[in-house]
Amino acid sequence: MTASDMEAKITELMDREAIRDCMYLYCRGIDRADEATLRSAYWPDAIDNHGSYSGPIDGFVDWAKAVWAKGPRNIHAISNVLIAFQSTTVAHVESYFSALQRGAGGDGVVRQFALSGRYCDVFEKRGHEWRVLERTVVFDWVEAQDVPAESEEVRFGPRTPIGGNYPDDPVYQMGKRKAD
Numbered sequence: 001m002t003a004s005d006m007e008a009k010i011t012e013l014m015d016r017e018a019i020r021d022c023m024y025l026y027c028r029g030i031d032r033a034d035e036a037t038l039r040s041a042y043w044p045d046a047i048d049n050h051g052s053y054s055g056p057i058d059g060f061v062d063w064a065k066a067v068w069a070k071g072p073r074n075i076h077a078i079s080n081v082l083i084a085f086q087s088t089t090v091a092h093v094e095s096y097f098s099a100l101q102r103g104a105g106g107d108g109v110v111r112q113f114a115l116s117g118r119y120c121d122v123f124e125k126r127g128h129e130w131r132v133l134e135r136t137v138v139f140d141w142v143e144a145q146d147v148p149a150e151s152e153e154v155r156f157g158p159r160t161p162i163g164g165n166y167p168d169d170p171v172y173q174m175g176k177r178k179a180d
Contacts, residue, residue, distance in 0.1 A: 015091070016083050018130045019123055023095055026132070027076040033068040034166035035061060042132045043124060049136040068165070072103025073152075075163075078119075089125040094118055102147060112148075116141035 001009075022041050029038030039061060042048070046057040053063040080096040097119060102112040122134040148155055156162050161170050 011088075012085065015085070015125065015130060019083055019091060019093055020078075020081055022123070022130055022132065023078050023081060023093075023119070027078060028171070030064060031074045031076055032164075032166045032169050032171070033064075035065065037166070038064060040131075042135075043126065046132055047134050048132075049134075051137055051139060067103065070104045072101065074103075075100045091123040091125075091130070093121040093123050095121070110147050112145040114141070114143045114145055115139065 025037055026041035028034060029036075029041060039057070042057045042060075044057065047055065048057055048060040050060060050063075053060050076097055076099045078095050078097055080094075082094045084092045086092060095118060097115075097117055099115040100113075101115060102110065104110050117137060117139040120136045120138055121132050123130050124133040152162055163169055166172060
């Protein structure tokens with residue numbers, strides 16, 4: 001392998017990790033109601049086809065903020081990230097997701113679902129950064145679940161801290177430990 005081939009492979013590996021990190025930031029942003037982190041996963045001119053929302057990223061963020069205002073509980077996990085580079089600046093990325101979601105619908109009724117599917121994304125590299133340019137969410141599994149009757153404090157018991165939203169979730173306190 002030539003030095004040039006080795007450099008190209010290293011660049012590809014770094015690009016793959018940057019794309020994966022972007023996917024994980026999307027999950028943090030959507031689950032923690034963190035608008036800045038959510039936006040950081042998309043280019044400003046991105047399009048998101050997200051089932052009940054389809055359109056420009058600004059509209060998707062507004063849609064997410066309306067959902068967040070109802071105090072939902074969400075958790076997303078990403079797996080099976082398959083990256084196919086179309087060029088040095090464009091990649092087609094299929095990622096499987098599993099999501100647990102609980103929140104009030106437009107009618108005010110709280111519902112809970114287990115969802116699985118795939119993000120079919122076109123990523124674009126601008127400068128040294130990869131972000132989503134186009135996303136289509138494909139739903140492969142939706143299962144309604146019973147909403148727990150007890151509060152989270154009762155159900156979680158001594159298992160604390162309980163995850164929360166930006167800026168109160170413990171992830172935002174990492175590295176901010178006060179000196180003894």
